[in-house]
Amino acid sequence: MLRDDINNALKEAMKAKDERGVSTLRMVNATLKNADIEARGAGKPALGDADVLSILQKMIKQRQESVELYQKGGRDDLVRQEQQEIAIISGYLPRQMSDDELKAAIAAVVKDTGAASIKDMGRVMAALKERYAGKMDFAKAGGLVKGQLTG
Numbered sequence: 001m002l003r004d005d006i007n008n009a010l011k012e013a014m015k016a017k018d019e020r021g022v023s024t025l026r027m028v029n030a031t032l033k034n035a036d037i038e039a040r041g042a043g044k045p046a047l048g049d050a051d052v053l054s055i056l057q058k059m060i061k062q063r064q065e066s067v068e069l070y071q072k073g074g075r076d077d078l079v080r081q082e083q084q085e086i087a088i089i090s091g092y093l094p095r096q097m098s099d100d101e102l103k104a105a106i107a108a109v110v111k112d113t114g115a116a117s118i119k120d121m122g123r124v125m126a127a128l129k130e131r132y133a134g135k136m137d138f139a140k141a142g143g144l145v146k147g148q149l150t151g
Contacts, residue, residue: 002052002092003032009091020081024088031055050133053093060089094135105132106144118149 006028013021035055036047047055063082070078097105109127113120124145128136 002049006032006092020084021088024085027085028056028059028089028092031059053133056089056092060086060093063089097132097136102136102141103144105136106141106148110145110148115149118146121145121149124149 006025010022010025010029013025032047032052032055035051039045039047039051063086067079067082067086070076070082105128106124109115109124109131113123113127115121115124121142125138125142128141128145129138
C-alpha cells in the first residue's frame with residue numbers, strides 16, 4: 001500500500017537525518033490519519049490508495065497556491081520550503097498524463113459515455129476520476145471537457 005511506502009520513507013528520512021523529509025512525511029501521515037478519522041466518523045471504510053492519492057494531490061495543490069503567494073510577498077525562503085515539500089509528496093503520485101494523453105483520454109471517455117452536451121459533463125468527469133485517479137489534473141481536464149462538449 002501507499003501508506004507503507006510513506007512510512008518506510010519516513011523511517012529512512014529519520015535515519016538520514018533529513019529534516020525536511022521527516023517533517024513533510026509526518027505532515028502527510030497526520031493528514032491521512034485525520035482523513036481516516038473523518039471517514040470512520042461518517043461510517044465509511046478506511047481510506048484506500050485512490051483516496052490517499054486524492055489527498056496527496058490536494059496537499060500539492062495547497063502548496064502550489066502557497067508558492068504563488070510567497071512569491072508575490074518576496075519570501076524566497078518559504079517558496080523553497082514549499083517546493084521541497086511538493087517534490088517529496090509528488091514522489092508518491094503516479095506519473096501525470098501529458099496534455100496529448102489527457103486529450104486522448106477525454107475523447108475516449110466522451111465517446112464511451114455518449115456525452116453530447118454540457119449537461120453530460122458530470123458523467124464524463126466521474127468516469128475520468130474513476131479511470132484515471134491520481135494520473136490526471138482534473139482541474140485542467142474539466143476545462144478541456146467543457147470545451148469539447150460545448151464546441
